Amino acid sequence: MTDKKADVCFAAVGDLHCTEASAGTLRGFFAQASEAADALLLCGDLTDYGTQKEAKVLADELSVVAVPVIAVLGNHDYECGAADDVRRILQAAGVQVLDGEAVEVQGIGIAGAKGFCGGFGRASLGSWGEPAVKQFVQEALHEAMKLESALAKLRTRRRIALLHYSPIAGTVQGEPPEIFAFLGSSRLEDPLVRYPVDLVVHGHAHRGALEGRTVNGVPVYNVAKPLLLRTFPDQPPFRLLRLPAE
Ligand SMILES: [Fe+2]
Ligand SMILES: [Fe+2]
Numbered sequence: 001m002t003d004k005k006a007d008v009c010f011a012a013v014g015d016l017h018c019t020e021a022s023a024g025t026l027r028g029f030f031a032q033a034s035e036a037a038d039a040l041l042l043c044g045d046l047t048d049y050g051t052q053k054e055a056k057v058l059a060d061e062l063s064v065v066a067v068p069v070i071a072v073l074g075n076h077d078y079e080c081g082a083a084d085d086v087r088r089i090l091q092a093a094g095v096q097v098l099d100g101e102a103v104e105v106q107g108i109g110i111a112g113a114k115g116f117c118g119g120f121g122r123a124s125l126g127s128w129g130e131p132a133v134k135q136f137v138q139e140a141l142h143e144a145m146k147l148e149s150a151l152a153k154l155r156t157r158r159r160i161a162l163l164h165y166s167p168i169a170g171t172v173q174g175e176p177p178e179i180f181a182f183l184g185s186s187r188l189e190d191p192l193v194r195y196p197v198d199l200v201v202h203g204h205a206h207r208g209a210l211e212g213r214t215v216n217g218v219p220v221y222n223v224a225k226p227l228l229l230r231t232f233p234d235q236p237p238f239r240l241l242r243l244p245a246e
Contacts, residue, residue: 008106008245011036013238014043014164014203015224017076018058026061029236034065036240039105042095043203043223044074044114044164047086055086059093068105069095072112074164074204098162100146102153107246108160111150115165115188115202116140119181120172140185148191158243159195163202167192170212171222172205189214198243 011033016026033040047054062069077086087097096103098112118125118140127137147161166172166184175183183205192200192214199219206226213219221239228237 006245007242008039008108009037010039010041010105010160010241010243011238012041012043012201012221012223012241013225013228014201015045015074015206015226016042016058017045017048017225018054018061019048020053020057022054022061023057024061026058027064029238030062031064032236033238034067037067037238039068039070040065040238041110041160041162041201041223042069042071043162043201044072045076045203046071046073046090047077050077050080050082050086052082052085052089055089059089059095062090062093062095068103070103070105070110070112070162071095071097072099072114072162072164073097074114098150100150102150104154104156107156108158108243109154109156110160110162111147111154112162113143113146113150115147115163115167116143116185117165117182118185118187120169120184120186123181124186125181140187144185144187144190147188148194151191151195151197157246159197160243161192161197161200163188163200164204166202166205166208166220166222167200168212168214168220170209171202171220172208173212174209175205175207183208192216192218199241201239201241
C-alpha cells in the first residue's frame with residue numbers, strides 16, 4: 001500500500017477478456033494489484049463474449065481484491081446482448097461499473113464511459129449522408145456526452161477519465177492504420193479539453209502505444225493487457241498510476 005498522505009495509487013488494466021477457462025488464472029495478479037494500489041481500474045473488455053458465465057468467473061476472480069474496483073464495459077462485453085447482466089453480476093460483486101457516472105476514491109474523482117469509435121482528427125467520420133452513418137456518429141457523440149456529464153458531476157480537484165476506446169490517435173499507434181477509426185474517437189477528447197483531467201486510461205487497442213497526450217497535454221495511458229504483457233513481460237499486467245492525495 002502506498003503512503004496515503006503523499007499519493008493515491010491506481011492499478012489500471014483493460015482487456016482482460018475473461019472466459020470460463022480463466023477461472024483461477026486471474027486472481028494471482030488481482031491480489032498483486034490489490035496489494036500495490038489503493039484502487040483497481042478496469043478499462044473494458046472485461047469478458048470475451050459478454051456472457052453471464054464469463055462475468056461470474058470474473059466476479060469470482062475479483063473476490064481477492066480488497067480495494068475499490070471501478071470499471072467500464074468494452075465492446076466485447078456487449079457481444080451476446082447481455083451487457084446489463086454482465087454489469088449486474090459485477091455490481092453484485094462490488095465492482096462500480098461506470099456508464100456516464102462518476103465516483104470518488106480517497107478524494108480523487110473518476111469519470112467513466114465506454115466511449116466509441118469513428119476515427120481521429122481530420123479522419124473522423126462525419127455526420128453526413130446515409131442515416132446509418134449519422135447513427136454511428138451519433139453513438140460516438142452520445143458516449144462523449146456521457147463522459148462529459150460524468151466529469152461535470154465531479155467536484156474533486158483531481159480527476160481520472162476511465163474509458164475503453166481511445167480519445168486520441170497517439171495511443172493506437174502500432175495498430176494497422178486501416179483500423180485506427182475503429183479504435184477510438186476524437187469526439188471523446190472534447191470533454192477532456194473542456195474539463196480539467198489529470199490522466200486518462202483506456203484499453204481496446206491491444207497493439208497500440210503505451211502513452212500519449214491530449215491536445216491540451218493530459219497524459220493518456222493505453223493499459224490493454226496484451227500491450228502491457230508484451231511491453232513488460234516480467235511484470236504483472238497492470239499499470240500503476242499515482243496522483244497526489246488531497
Ligand atoms: Fe479488447
Ligand atoms: Fe475492445
